[in-house]
Amino acid sequence: MIAIECPQGSAVWYAERAGCITASMFTVARSKVNGLTKQQKLYVDALLAGKSEAAARETAGYKTAPKADVVQRALDGESVGEYSEAARDYAFRLAVERISGEPLDGGFVTWQMRRGHELEPDARMAHEIRTGLIVKQVGLVKTDDLAFGASADGFIGEEGVSEYKCFLAPEKLRAFHIENDADGIKDQVQGVLWITGRKWAHIGMYCPALKSADRELWLGEYERDENYIEELEADLWQFKTLVDEYESKLRAKAA
Numbered sequence: 001m002i003a004i005e006c007p008q009g010s011a012v013w014y015a016e017r018a019g020c021i022t023a024s025m026f027t028v029a030r031s032k033v034n035g036l037t038k039q040q041k042l043y044v045d046a047l048l049a050g051k052s053e054a055a056a057r058e059t060a061g062y063k064t065a066p067k068a069d070v071v072q073r074a075l076d077g078e079s080v081g082e083y084s085e086a087a088r089d090y091a092f093r094l095a096v097e098r099i100s101g102e103p104l105d106g107g108f109v110t111w112q113m114r115r116g117h118e119l120e121p122d123a124r125m126a127h128e129i130r131t132g133l134i135v136k137q138v139g140l141v142k143t144d145d146l147a148f149g150a151s152a153d154g155f156i157g158e159e160g161v162s163e164y165k166c167f168l169a170p171e172k173l174r175a176f177h178i179e180n181d182a183d184g185i186k187d188q189v190q191g192v193l194w195i196t197g198r199k200w201a202h203i204g205m206y207c208p209a210l211k212s213a214d215r216e217l218w219l220g221e222y223e224r225d226e227n228y229i230e231e232l233e234a235d236l237w238q239f240k241t242l243v244d245e246y247e248s249k250l251r252a253k254a255a
Helices: 011-017 023-030 038-048 053-060 069-075 085-100 111-131 170-177 183-196 208-213 226-254
Strands: 002-004 140-142 148-150 154-156 160-165 200-206 217-223
Touching (some): 023 183, 111 160, 170 217
Antiparallel strands (some): 200 217
């Protein structure tokens, strides 16, 4: 891990992120279309792991074997699924930033991003008061090859990290506060743990609108998941080859 000491949202922070595949975009980088559904993947993974066909169907919840062509191709070892338009656009943006060394959007800040930066100190303080822990602010951390990065919102001791979200969308607030579900940011959280090498993360969902109900801070703790990280890393290295491909084509055209 390479740690870059700089305030998040600063000119240095934006420059260091340019061309770097960052944790907040890992879900986009992994997004594909025309691939296996979750149920199909359970079935395929079970068979590839050596389970019987009946056991694989039971694992995936099928009454009969799925007939989709994509399932057979996956079982034959073929790569299935194509990158979504969002993933391709992100890869192209990164390729341009690698060449320019600057963020393609010039460091444009949306109102959601600005709100998050403004509320983060309050979220961190609420977290520290709730837990009694000391959270050290962090700038940007990168893998040694500089290909991947994460803006962890804080380090806790030697093994923990913190991540704060300040969502306003009702469906996201409901997922945290009612369904106790933080899976929507799982790629980012496990990605931060992968890059930093740390063992657990505290996730804080901060919403000042719920302060009168004493619910302004939803807090959850998540352990490092090595199996999930292994799959995440494999997908991200594959995505990196798409960025490499776009960069090569852009440089070849300019030559």
